[in-house]
Amino acid sequence: MKKLLKISLFLIGLLFISYLYLIQDFKRTAPTLYTNGNIITLNQQQPFAEAMFIKDGKIVEIGSAKQLEKLISKSESIVDLKGATVLPGFIDPHTHFSISMFLSEMHDLSGFKHRSNNEVWKDFENIVKETNNGEWIICKGIDPILVSDLIPPSITYLDSIAPENPVLFFSQSLHNYWANTKAFELVGIHKNTPNPTNHSYYGKDKKGNLNGLIVEQQAVKPFFDILKEEVLTPKRLSKAASKVMSDYAKNGNTTIVSAGITISDKKPLLLFNHLSNNKPELLGNFLGKIGILPKRKQRPRHFMYLRHDMAHLLPKQIKEKNDFYDIVGIKHWYDGSPYIGSMYLSEPYLNTELTNTKLHIPLNSKGKALIKKDSLKNFIRKQHSKGWQIAMHTQGDAAINEVMDAFEELENELDFSTSRHRLEHCLLFPLENMDRMKRLNITPSFHINHLYYYGDALKAGILGEQRAEKILPIHTVQDNNIKYSLHADQPMFESNPFRLIQTAVERKTISGDTLGKNQSITVMEAIKALTINAAWQINMEDKIGSLEKGKYADFIILNKNPLQTKTSALSEIKCLKTFINGNVTNE
Secondary structure, eight states, X not given: OHHHHHHHHHHHHHHHHHHXXXXXXXXXXXXXXXXXXXEEOOOTTSOEESEEEEETTEEEEEEOTTGGGGGGGGOSEEEEOTTOEEEEOEEEEEEOHHHHHXXXXXXXXXXXXXXXXXHHHHHHHHHHHTXXXXXXXXXXXXXXXXXXXXXXXXXXXXXXXXXXSOEEEEETTSSEEEEOHHHHHHHTOOTTSOOSSSSSEEEEXXXXXXXXXXXXXXXXXXXXXXXXXXXXXXXXXXXXXXXXHHHHHHTTEEEEEEEEEOOSSSHHXXXXXXXXXSSOOHHHHHHHHTTSXXXXXXXXXXXXXXXXXXXXXSOSSOOSOOSSEEEEEEEEESXXXXXXXXXXXXXXXXXXXXXXXXXOOOTTOOOOOXXXXXXXXHHHHHHHHTTOEEEEEEOSHHHHHHHHHXXXXXXXXXXXXXXXXXXXXXXXXXXXXXXXXXXXXXXXEEOTXXXXXXXXXXXXXXXXXXXXXXXXXXXXXXXXXXXXXXOOTTTTSOOOHHHHHHHHHHOBOTTSOBOXXXXXXXXXXXXXXXXXXXXXXXXXXXXXXXXXXXXXXXXEXXXXXXXXXXXXXXXXXXXXXXXXXXXXXOO
C-alpha cells in the first residue's frame, strides 16, 4: 500500500512538474522607466511627453521627466532614450498574414527585383536549371505594370522550359496565376474541368485548350491544397510564420489585422494563437517545446476577418474580447482588382495596349459585381445580426455605390449605430457617399500605395487622367470627420508604414508624377491613420493606438523624428526597436 502511494505521489509530482514546464513562457520585461525621450503620444490631452513608466505591459504614468522622477525607486530598469523619438506602435489594418507566410517561401520574380521581361524569364530559367526534376517550382510577383515590357507566361513556354517540373506563378496583385501542364495534371484539372464560377476560371485558347492562366481564388484553391500537402509542410510554414511576424515588427507594426484569412479548417488557428496570444495554450506550448511550432516570444497582436466562404470557422458566439489574438469579423468581396479588369466601374476601362493586350480586359468593359445585391443584403443581415463586423472589398466607384446602397436599404431594419463596418481599398471612392457613410457608421481603409506603385499605369493606361486625379480622396474623407486608415495589402506591397505615410503626404507616383494633390494629408494625420484611427476600426482605441496612462505599452523607437523629416525622406525612417505589451520584439 505504501509502495502504491509513493508511486502515485511520484506520478502526480511528475505531472505537476511537466505542467509547469509546458506553461512556462518567455520572460517579460521588469518595471521600467523610459526617460529623456521625444514621445509623440497621439493623446489630444497630452500630445507630447518625455518619460513613461511601464509595468506589467501597461503605461502606469506618462509625462515630463521631472514628473516621473518619483518613480525611479519603483523601476527595476531605467532606459535613457537620449532624445530619440517614440511613437505608438503602428497598426496594419489590412494585411494577409497567411498568404504572406505562404509566399515567403517562393522565388521572387517581382518588379521590385527585376526591371525587364528578359531579366524575369532569365531568372526563371536559371531557377529551373537548379531544381531537381519532379520538384514544384513556385514563383511570385509576376507584374506587367512594374515590369512594363513583361510578357505573361503561356503554357507552351512553361512546358518548354520546365517539362519535368510542376510550375505555379502568382501575380503581384494575387488575383491571377499561371501554371504549366505538369501542374494542371497533378491537381487534376483539364480542359473539360468546369470553372468554379463565372468570375474565377481557367483560361483557354481558341481551340478550348488550357492556356495556363488561372483567375481568382476559387480556381487556384486546388493548387493551394496540393501545395500544402507536398511542399509547404506545417513545419516549414511554422518557420515562415515566425519570420513574417518578425518582419512586421521590424517595420514598427505592433498589431496586424488579417483581412480575409484563407484557411479551410481550424488547424492554422492553433499556430496563429500560439504566435500572438498573451498566454500560451498547453497544446501550442507543447508543440513549441518539441520544435513543431516556433518558440514563443513577443510578437504582434493579431486580429482576423475570416473569409465569407469560411463562416463555419467563426465561433458560434462572440466571447469576451481577447486583446492580443481574436477573430473580429468576416470579409466579402463585391469586386476585384483594377489590374485584371474585375474592379467594378461606372464608366469603362480605357481601351489601351495595357488593358486589352497585357491585362486582357475586354473592350469597353466596366467590370461587374462579384455577387448579386440580394445576396449581399442577406450576408449583411445575417452577419450583422450575429454581432460580427463586416469588411467589404470595394475598389471601384460602382462597387462602392452599390454596397452603400445595400447598407442604406437595410437601415430601417438593422441598427448600425455602433457597427463600424468597413470598406476595403476604396481606390475610386465616390464623394457623394460621405453623408450616408457617416450616418451608417461605415469606415474606409485606403490602399494608398495603388497611387505610388501603379499611379502612372492607372493614369495613362487603365483609368485615364481625369479619374486618376480622383483616386483615394483621403483629405475629403477627413474633412467630413470620417475615421479612416491606410494599408499596404501585404504581400501585394510590403507593410512599411513610413512608405504609406510618404505616399499619403506627397501623392506622388513612382515616376514622380503627382495625382490628386488636393487630397494630400499632413504627416501627423497619416500617422493617426496608422495608429489611433486603425485601433478605432477594430474597436481597440481604448487599449492601443496612442500612448497614455492605462493603455498597453505598444511603442516604437525611431532613428528620426517624422515631424521634422523632409517628406521625400519619410520612407527612409527606420524603426530601431519595437515594444509590444512592454516587451521588446526585435533584439
